[in-house]
Amino acid sequence: RAPWQVIPADVDAAAFAAVRRRPELDDGRLHLLHVGRFDPRNGVDRVIRAWIGVRRMGTDARLSLGRDGPLRPRYQAMVPADLRGDALFVGFVPGAERASYYASGDVLLCPAVGGTFGIIALEAMAAGCPVIAADTPGFRNVVRDGRDGLLVDVAADPWSETLARHANELLVDGAARGRFAEAGRRRAAEFDWPAVTAQVLALYARLRGDAAPPPAEARPG
Numbered sequence: 001r002a003p004w005q006v007i008p009a010d011v012d013a014a015a016f017a018a019v020r021r022r023p024e025l026d027d028g029r030l031h032l033l034h035v036g037r038f039d040p041r042n043g044v045d046r047v048i049r050a051w052i053g054v055r056r057m058g059t060d061a062r063l064s065l066g067r068d069g070p071l072r073p074r075y076q077a078m079v080p081a082d083l084r085g086d087a088l089f090v091g092f093v094p095g096a097e098r099a100s101y102y103a104s105g106d107v108l109l110c111p112a113v114g115g116t117f118g119i120i121a122l123e124a125m126a127a128g129c130p131v132i133a134a135d136t137p138g139f140r141n142v143v144r145d146g147r148d149g150l151l152v153d154v155a156a157d158p159w160s161e162t163l164a165r166h167a168n169e170l171l172v173d174g175a176a177r178g179r180f181a182e183a184g185r186r187r188a189a190e191f192d193w194p195a196v197t198a199q200v201l202a203l204y205a206r207l208r209g210d211a212a213p214p215p216a217e218a219r220p221g
Contacts, residue, residue, distance in 0.1 A: 005203055008141060009117050010196035013188045016126035019099040026104065030061035030171050033105030033129065035098065035120055036112060038069030043111035043134065046160045048078045048087070050109060053164025055083055059171050062086040066093040066101055102127035106177060107170050110134065111154045111163060118142035121149065122191055125184030130177050132166050142191070148183035 025031055032051050036042040044065065051063040065075070068091045079087045093101060102108065108124040108131045115138040121131045122142045133139040135151035143149035150166050157163055170177050189195070 007199045007203065008191055008196060009119055009122075010193050011119070011122050011126050011188060011191050013126040013185075013192040016099045016102065016123055016188070017128065017185060019103045019127060021104040022100045025062075025064070025101075030059065030106050031104055032061045032063045032167060032171070033066070033101060033108045033124075034064070034110065035066040035093065035101060035108070035124075036110070037067050038071040038075060039114075040071070041112060041114035043113065043154060044071070044075050045078060046111040046154060046157075046163060047109045048075060049160035050111075050163040050167055051087070052078075052080065052083065053161060054168045054171065055086075057164070057168050059168050061106070061171050062088060064088045064090055064101065064105070066090050066098070068092050098123065099127055102129045105129040107132060107167050109163065109167060110139070111152065111160075112136075112138075113154065115139070122188055125149065126188035128181040128185055130170055130180035130184060132163065132170070142187070144187070148187040149180060 032054065034044065034047040038044055054061055063086060065088065072089060076089060102124045105124065108121065108129045110121050110131060110133040113134055113136055115136065118133060118139040118141055121133050121139055124131050125148065131143055131149040133143050133149060133151055134154045139151060143151055145151040152163050152166060170180070
């Protein structure tokens with residue numbers, strides 16, 4: 001028992017919002033995106049199964065997988081021969097380029113089960129990319145199901161059928177994508193650097209016994 005106060009991680013929401021689509025992905029085709037290490041906990045296999053399901057439903061969407069790892073050959077082998085040209089294993093994405101991939105995504109799939117905070121989802125939301133994530137405590141810190149993103153119980157969806165259905169519904173419904181994109185940007189703004197800095201300064205002020213905390217704008221640049 002203690003007077004806990006949880007201050008979340010933050011994101012430079014304005015910087016992510018200002019980035020535009022990558023030229024090679026700005027050809028009018030729908031784009032399903034995943035960013036994360038090729039670690040079994042990150043659910044890359046779920047992403048690939050969901051994307052295959054989307055394609056089998058008749059929706060023409062490419063898949064980009066950012067990051068890399070020793071499991072890459074295993075994941076590449078999951079892609080059927082007729083779809084291999086549309087599965088882009090882009091490898092490690094430097095931090096400076098990550099925002100452009102989010103901005104190029106029509107839907108981000110993030111069915112990871114091990115995260116304690118949904119920073120990847122938050123970055124994508126700041127960039128205006130709708131998010132479908134695993135229904136875990138980490139992602140519930142960021143995504144409110146049905147309001148600014150969608151959450152899926154991946155343990156109850158072993159073949160990624162629900163993940164595929166939700167992804168397909170968003171991919172074929174531009175208006176719904178737009179609503180989630182706008183709601184995601186508003187949600188990400190709650191975790192913007194000035195907002196979180198203000199919480200930190202307010203906590204310091206309370207611990208010092210100050211009458212009023214200094215404004216967030218007063219912090220060093």
